């Protein structure tokens with residue numbers, strides 16, 4: 071045991087400043103809960119490996135959701151079960167950090183079963199601590215995938231049965247069966263001997279990461295006295311007498327001494343290379359920055375039915391925005407109406423960084439069928455622009471505070487000989503009307519989209535027709 | 546009474562009375578007090594003598610700051626001459642850095658952070 075005085079590890083905050091309320095010195099865990107013991111082992115191991123400064127904790131959903139109150143380390147709060155994916159992102163962008171994915175059995179083995187398998191299979195160089203306490207603690211004692219057959223929980227009031235819920239899942243064995251993980255061990259926190267073994271395992275999992283050895287996984291059999299309706303002492307006795315029989319302790323895999331340290335250096339494209347990589351060469355044409363306002367913050371919804379090129383128009387708009395050096399986002403919006411054959415997408419174009427890609431109140435609305443007009447007409451901001459296909463619908467939207475532009479797109483497209491080009495007509499109108507789309511950028515981009523001569527010709531014609539329509543309206 | 550090679554201090558306000566330390570202590574010198582802390586838990590207490598400084602209770606306890614175990618107590622005591630003979634009970638730890646010790650002369654504050662810098666020979 072280290073040192074001459076065993077006291078609160080410096081891996082913890084002196085005062086739990088992030089914890090709400092008066093009490094900044096004790097944890098939120100129930101008396102006797104195993105989470106606290108594991109926290110102490112991890113904090114100590116981080117300090118002993120000189121890793122507190124570079125440690126990033128990924129807290130799960132579950133009772134340990136508040137781990138960030140305690141650890142004097144970086145912290146990310148992941149959605150339920152997603153800690154290994156979040157940890158992957160952190161580790162890959164900060165290869166020198168020590169990333170800890172701390173998860174319960176509801177989190178890791180139920181909702182997050184998929185995430186952990188793939189993170190392990192990719193051999194992410196992280197340390198995973200998997201708290202197997204056989205129950206959902208936080209939500210009040212529901213069955214976990216690890217709950218033993220016969221155990222009564224709030225969701226298995228007659229006891230877990232094989233017929234209904236299947237076998238308790240043995241995560242450590244599953245992880246150890248994969249090729250990539252370097253270290254997999256199952257330990258327990260039930261008495262002096264087992265806690266000491268757990269301490270060693272935690273230390274090793276962190277040391278492995280410091281030494282860039284690869285994916286380490288420690289499953290820890292732990293108590294939930296509250297969920298189990300036992301005293302803390304009884305809970306530990308039950309771990310020893312019953313639980314461990316179903317989850318055999320020991321090292322399931324350890325090749326950490328045989329593997330070379332991983333090269334975790336970035337091997338990703340530089341941001342400046344991206345346009346070339348996705349075939350967006352900028353040097354082909356000039357962008358007239360003076361034509362684009364200093365501040366752009368547009369939220370565009372394009373809506374219609376499948377086949378009208380609604381989603382594609384959104385993609386083009388974002389592509390053009392990128393060429394103008396704007397920040398852009400594009401998401402197709404999947405609602406139940408997808409089944410009815412309608413489609414829509416949200417496009418943001420901004421000089422600011424974009425947070426959420428979802429749009430509640432568009433500044434520009436392009437509606438290509440009546441249901442879309444009904445659905446989005448009212449959401450448009452005041453003074454927003456609405457382009458609608460006047461060959462398919464009338465203007466029965468009772469709003470006078472917006473700019474309505476009728477575009478007989480389908481009719482013109484038919485005249486030109488291809489119904490599918492109506493989206494380019496809308497593009498033309500929007501380019502003519504808006505200040506954030508530079509006409510020369512759009513013109514120069516179209517040949518890259520329509521690589522076949524005959525397609526380009528007809529689409530350029532459609533674009534011109536759109537521009538013409540816009541001329542009737544002032545910018 | 547055996548010589549106390551170690552000493553265990555309970556931070557009563559961080560203890561939740563779970564009894565894991567009491568159960569774990571190999572020499573049975575910890576018990577649950579009849580006194581309540583601010584949270585309403587009966588906290589753990591040290592009998593004041595017999596601790597070997599093994600640290601088992603420290604790792605059994607789920608609360609990061611509830612217990613402090615001093616291993617080489619004789620040495621620590623010598624360095625802290627203010628702590629008289631064996632009457633050092635109860636030593637209350639306020640946080641990781643500050644503690645209150647009682648001697649025959651009354652209560653006094655102990656700077657625990659300094660303990661970490663002491664060098665002992667085993």
Ligand SMILES: Cc1ncc(C[n+]2csc(CCOP(=O)(O)OP(=O)(O)O)c2C)c(N)n1
Pocket residue numbers: 131132133134150173174175176177178181201203205206207208209214294
């Ligand atoms: C997406 C999502 N689904 C469900 C929940 C509800 N939920 C909160 S905690 C939890 C289970 C946690 O159990 P476990 O991972 O075993 O952790 P413990 O509380 O036992 O430490 C569930 C299902 C949620 N918060 N988010």
Ligand code: SF4
Pocket residue numbers: 098099100102103104105133203207208293294295296297
């Ligand atoms: S409910 Fe269970 S897992 Fe959650 S804090 Fe309490 S004892 Fe720990």
Ligand code: SF4
Pocket residue numbers: 102555559560561562563564565566567588589605606607608611612
């Ligand atoms: S183990 Fe810790 S929290 Fe539990 S009774 Fe002992 S000192 Fe208190």
